Amino acid sequence: MTFYNEEIGFLYLEDGTLIKGKGFGAKGIRAGEIVFTTAMNGYPDSLTDPSYRGQILVFTHPLIGNYGIPEIRTVNGILTNFESEVIQVEGVVVAEHTEPFKWNSAMTLDSWLKKEGVPGLQDVDTRALVKKVRTFGVMMGVLASGIDFDDVNVKKYLEKKYDEIDFTQYTSPKAPIIHQGNSEDTIVVVDCGIKHGILYQLYQRGFTIVRVPCNYSINKIMDFDPKGIVFGNGPGNPNLLKDLAQNFKEVTEYKLPILGICLGHQIATIALGGKVKKMKFGHRAVNKPVIDTTSNRCYITTHNHGYGILSKEDLPPNTKLWFYNPDDGTVEGWIHEKLPIITTQFHPEARPGPWDVTWVFDKFKKMVVKNA
Numbered sequence: 188m189t190f191y192n193e194e195i196g197f198l199y200l201e202d203g204t205l206i207k208g209k210g211f212g213a214k215g216i217r218a219g220e221i222v223f224t225t226a227m228n229g230y231p232d233s234l235t236d237p238s239y240r241g242q243i244l245v246f247t248h249p250l251i252g253n254y255g256i257p258e259i260r261t262v263n264g265i266l267t268n269f270e271s272e273v274i275q276v277e278g279v280v281v282a283e284h285t286e287p288f289k290w291n292s293a294m295t296l297d298s299w300l301k302k303e304g305v306p307g308l309q310d311v312d313t314r315a316l317v318k319k320v321r322t323f324g325v326m327m328g329v330l331a332s333g334i335d336f337d338d339v340n341v342k343k344y345l346e347k348k349y350d351e352i353d354f355t356q357y358t359s360p361k362a363p364i365i366h367q368g369n370s371e372d373t374i375v376v377v378d379c380g381i382k383h384g385i386l387y388q389l390y391q392r393g394f395t396i397v398r399v400p401c402n403y404s405i406n407k408i409m410d411f412d413p414k415g416i417v418f419g420n421g422p423g424n425p426n427l428l429k430d431l432a433q434n435f436k437e438v439t440e441y442k443l444p445i446l447g448i449c450l451g452h453q454i455a456t457i458a459l460g461g462k463v464k465k466m467k468f469g470h471r472a473v474n475k476p477v478i479d480t481t482s483n484r485c486y487i488t489t490h491n492h493g494y495g496i497l498s499k500e501d502l503p504p505n506t507k508l509w510f511y512n513p514d515d516g517t518v519e520g521w522i523h524e525k526l527p528i529i530t531t532q533f534h535p536e537a538r539p540g541p542w543d544v545t546w547v548f549d550k551f552k553k554m555v556v557k558n559a
């Protein structure tokens with residue numbers, strides 16, 4: 188364990204704001220897009236969500252760390268209590284890091300961040316910080332723990348912009364990974380940095396899962412004889428992933444059931460002629476409402492996205508609105524009118540969050556069975 192002067196630490200925003208705090212976690216300095224989540228719990232899950240690659244995560248809940256970090260649990264190679272094997276965020280900002288008091292805590296948040304080399308900053312007025320992001324939109328920032336502002340050239344860290352980097356190069360596997368299920372029915376998951384919560388939902392429905400690198404060709408995907416395809420979540424700007432969108436378009440020729448989740452929903456949208464744009468500060472929470480237009484029911488759902496279909500006009504041709512967010516009118520899912528394709532911008536697997544919408548995976552299974 189490295190020890191350093193934890194009394195020093197700062198967050199520098201690209202608009203010139205300097206916020207001094209206290210360091211925790213690993214000593215270090217990292218740049219990233221400053222985003223916030225309003226989730227009150229689930230920090231082990233959120234910090235390992237690959238969709239947060241390239242981002243510094245601010246928790247609005249004032250106390251973080253109070254139930255510690257559990258031992259990793261797996262079922263058939265699928266993590267059941269983390270979203271990936273490593274901490275994915277560039278840095279963590281909290282008002283107060285607290286010591287855990289929980290029977291299954293194996294480690295403190297502080298020691299976990301130290302072990303994984305990720306810096307944290309505490310003693311921050313996260314309310315003021317979030318108000319700034321909500322007012323001016325997301326921006327780049329530099330987080331340092333145990334390093335004095337006067338000792339670094341922060342501008343050097345701000346040269347690269349989040350929106351211009353393809354982060355899937357860090358989060359997508361280099362070769363296929365197989366999770367054998369109770370049936371031979373194979374679902375290919377195009378893995379840009381898939382959350383294990385999604386894998387677990389598929390596994391629970393008996394499928395054998397083949398995760399493929401996100402740049403895998405259609406021919407190689409079809410070699411696995413999939414009964415359905417999932418385009419999952421992932422980090423960064425979806426408009427950079429032109430090859431993936433092209434692959435999506437090509438695979439629709441096979442008329443297989445397809446489920447797109449979050450980045451997968453965005454790729455499906457771009458591939459079929461819709462528009463995905465950057466949001467001012469995105470949706471990152473576990474209590475976002477979405478209205479299901481087929482039943483007029485409202486569900487409370489988990490979100491982590493900074494891009495989206497901002498209005499119905501941006502839907503691709505031949506699709507109909509399935510879910511929308513009543514707060515800001517953004518599209519939260521669509522159904523294709525001619526092909527067996529469904530998508531959600533929110534996370535039906537949650538993790539962290541409520542499981543009210545896991546029936547989306549049942550719907551996908553029905554589509555697979557019907558198509559078999």
Ligand SMILES: NC(=O)CC[C@H](N)C(=O)O
Binds near residue numbers: 424
């Ligand atoms: N969770 C995700 O898949 C996020 C998708 C995309 N990177 C976004 O921020 O909008």
